[in-house]
Every structure is written in C-alpha cells, then in structure tokens.
C-alpha cells in the first residue's frame with residue numbers, strides 16, 4: 001500500500017459510511033415523524049441489516065490495514081486526516097470487542113424500545129415500556145463490561161457521551177451549581193409570582209407553525225438545507241452530512257412558548273450541524289465536537305439569545321401579528337417576564353433556567369443507581385416521583401408527566417443528561433468570552449444575530465470534530481472551564497427580574 005492509495009481509501013470509506021448513516025438516519029427520522037403506527041418491525045428489519053453492514057465496514061480487515069498503515073505514517077498526514085484516523089481506529093477497536101450478533105440485536109431492540117416508549121407515554125402506561133427499559137439498562141451494563149472491563153458502567157456511559165467525562169467531574173459540577181441555584185430558587189419562591197397570562201390561552205397549531213418559520217428566519221437558518229417536522233419529543237439530526245439537517249418540535253395549543261423554544265433549541269443544534277468546514281462533509285469530522293458542546297449551542301440560542309430582553313423586544317411584534325387577540329394590551333416586558341418565570345415544574349424541556357439543573361439531577365441520580373443495580377426497573381416511577389417531590393417540591397400526577405417524559409432511555413441513550421447542564425454552563429462561558437469582542441446586548445436589542453452566529457461559527461462550528469472536547473473548550477475559553485460564569489449569569493438576571 002502507498003500513502004496515496006491509503007489516503008484515497010480513507011476518504012472512500014468515510015464517504016461510504018456517510019451513505020449508510022444517511023439511510024439509517026432517514027429510517028429513524030421517518031419512524032418518529034410520519035411513519036404509520038404498525039411499521040416499527042419493518043424498520044427494525046432494515047436497520048438490523050444496515051447496522052450489520054456498518055459493523056462489517058467499520059471492522060473489516062481492509063479497513064484495519066488501511067487505518068493502521070495511516071496511523072504508522074501519522075507524521076505525513078494533515079491534522080484533519082490524523083483526527084479521522086484516530087476517530088475511526090478508536091471506533092474500530094471498540095466495535096470489534098462487541099460480538100456482531102449482540103451489536104445487531106441491540107440496535108433492533110432499540111427501535112422496538114423507542115416505539116414502546118412512545119406508546120407508553122401516550123397512554124401513561126409504564127408497564128408497556130418496562131420490559132424494554134429493563135433491556136436497555138441490561139444491555140448498557142453488558143456493553144460497558146465488554147468495551148471497558150473494570151470501568152464503572154456509569155462512568156463508561158458518561159465518557160461515551162462526552163470524552164473525558166466521569167461521575168467525579170459531574171458531581172463537582174453539580175455541587176457548584178446546586179450551591180447557588182437552590183438558594184436562588186428559594187428566594188424567588190418567596191416573591192410574588194410573575195403574571196404569565198400572555199403565553200397561556202389558545203394558540204392554534206397552524207399559527208404556531210408560522211412562529212416556527214419566523215424563528216428559523218430570525219436565527220438565520222437556511223431552510224433549503226434544514227427542514228422542520230413535528231415529533232413527540234423534539235430533536236435534531238443530520239442526514240448523511242451537513243447538507244441535510246432536520247429539526248423537530250412539538251405543539252401544545254394551550255401555550256406557544258414550548259414549541260417556540262424547542263425550535264430555538266433544536267435550531268441551535270441545527271446551525272452547529274450545518275456549519276463545520278465544508279471539506280468535512282462526508283467525513284467523520286462532520287458534526288459537533290461532543291454532546292455537551294452540541295448542547296452548549298442549543299441552550300445558547302434557547303436561553304442566552306431566546307430569553308434575552310433584546311430578542312424578546314424583536315420577536316414581540318411578530319408574535320403580536322400572529323396572535324393579535326392574545327397579545328392585545330400586552331408589552332414586550334410582559335413577554336420577557338413570562339418566558340423567564342421561575343417555577344418548579346414537572347417537565348424538563350419546559351423548565352426555567354434556574355430549576356433546569358434540578359431536573360437533570362433527578363435523571364443523573366436514577367441512572368447512576370440503576371446501572372449500579374441498586375434500583376429495580378419497576379421501582380423507577382416511584383423513585384422518580386419521590387425525587388421530584390424532594391428536589392422540586394412538585395407532585396407527579398402520572399408517568400407521562402413523570403418518568404416517561406423523555407425519549408432518551410427508549411433510544412438507548414444513557415449518560416446523556418448531564419451534557420445538557422454542562423452544555424448550558426459552557427454556553428454561559430462562551431457568552432462571556434463573546435462579550436469581550438462583541439456588544440452582544442446591543443446586537444440582540446437590534447435583532448442582529450448574524451455577528452453572534454458568525455462568532456460561534458468561527459470559534460466552534462467550523463472545527464466539527466477536529467478537536468477533543470476539552471481541547472476545544474480550552475482553546476475558546478483561553479483557560480479552564482468555570483461554572484461560576486453560569487451561576488453569575490443566573491444570579492444577575494433573576495435578581496433583576498424578581499427584585500432580589
């Protein structure tokens with residue numbers, strides 16, 4: 001093999017992988033958006049075959065020979081090529097430890113689990129989901145043992161979501177945030193509650209679809225490359241490459257703000273998916289650096305942009321035009337206060353910025369205890385409800401509003417939840433950094449998001465997966481991660497709103 005041949009094969013392999021991921025992603029996307037009810041088994045059939053082909057492609061003797069050859073000639077490769085080889089070899093070494101039958105059966109099971117979760121949530125019947133949840137966690141323990149024998153399974157899955165993450169780091173981060181957030185939430189609860197009548201009423205779905213379109217335009221999202229659909233649980237995916245991104249939202253007709261903020265959240269993911277350097281398309285460097293980095297961008301647009309006074313001032317007239325009756329006699333300040341109302345609630349994706357971390361903590365603790373075998377699957381609903389009472393002071397009326405609310409476990413995603421909180425805190429530090437060179441408040445006030453997105457593109461998006469998460473963070477922060485950027489942001493903002 002010559003270096004030229006190996007380089008050519010490296011690009012061909014990634015191109016082929018992208019095509020498979022395109023097919024797998026499209027099947028999944030179809031399953032959660034438009035596919036008829038009884039089709040999960042059909043998708044599972046195709047997915048099992050495609051997953052098997054992917055397994056073979058990733059671990060074939062030809063792939064191994066080519067990657068090992070390139071690894072030996074690392075010094076002659078570009079930085080991007082070195083990273084491609086590193087990521088592919090790491091994936092190969094991990095995948096080949098998993099027996100192919102187990103690997104394929106796991107993927108097949110996840111499709112059925114995801115469908116069972118949806119049915120269980122719709123009917124608030126945990127019993128439908130219970131056997132699948134059992135299998136998801138059993139498989140997670142088994143996969144951790146296969147891939148990293150001797151490592152704590154919880155640490156394995158945290159590290160799987162975010163290279164370098166473990167429970168010790170999460171514990172330290174959560175302790176730092178809790179120390180500030182719990183007293184802040186308590187002080188707010190003693191103040192008179194803000195009037196949020198502007199976001200409550202009747203908001204027909206067809207009008208909310210107009211809001212989604214307006215928001216995508218305000219965020220500068222290219223609709224030729226980014227579509228939007230409706231799902232039970234909002235998410236974002238890219239199909240094959242940065243050239244085809246899909247976001248989703250969920251509409252509730254008694255309030256418009258959850259759908260609007262889902263679009264901003266998923267739109268943030270969407271922008272990150274769409275703007276790695278163009279030459280990374282159809283390679284493993286396309287996409288985001290890590291889950292937390294991805295959440296830093298989604299939470300950035302959802303909260304630091306979307307819940308700012310400036311953005312509210314600019315979106316208000318557009319909303320008032322769509323919902324004239326609901327907005328009659330209201331002011332932008334009414335909307336600003338309503339969307340920043342702090343109130344412990346039941347639903348994570350509708351949580352305010354102050355109490356959000358507490359929702360994550362519930363999931364974090366439950367996952368840790370389930371993977372350690374301390375909690376039986378049948379005890380999950382009861383434990384969930386008890387922890388919501390303890391952490392947030394709310395009573396969970398049913399499992400749809402409780403442990404069935406998130407799609408993650410049904411999709412086999414364990415160890416993911418902390419990345420939401422970490423990402424939110426990274427976002428606060430990005431904002432602080434951005435303010436050193438940009439007058440962010442003035443730009444938000446003028447409704448000019450382009451320079452803000454250009455900053456994110458220059459410092460974060462363009463690199464795709466070129467760096468490891470900690471490397472990229474240090475490069476952008478020019479120093480260590482500092483959770484006080486997030487807690488300072490919360491204290492400043494909410495002391496102002498609640499007059500503390």
Ligand SMILES: [Zn+2]
Nearest residue numbers: 265269295298
């Ligand atoms: Zn997200």
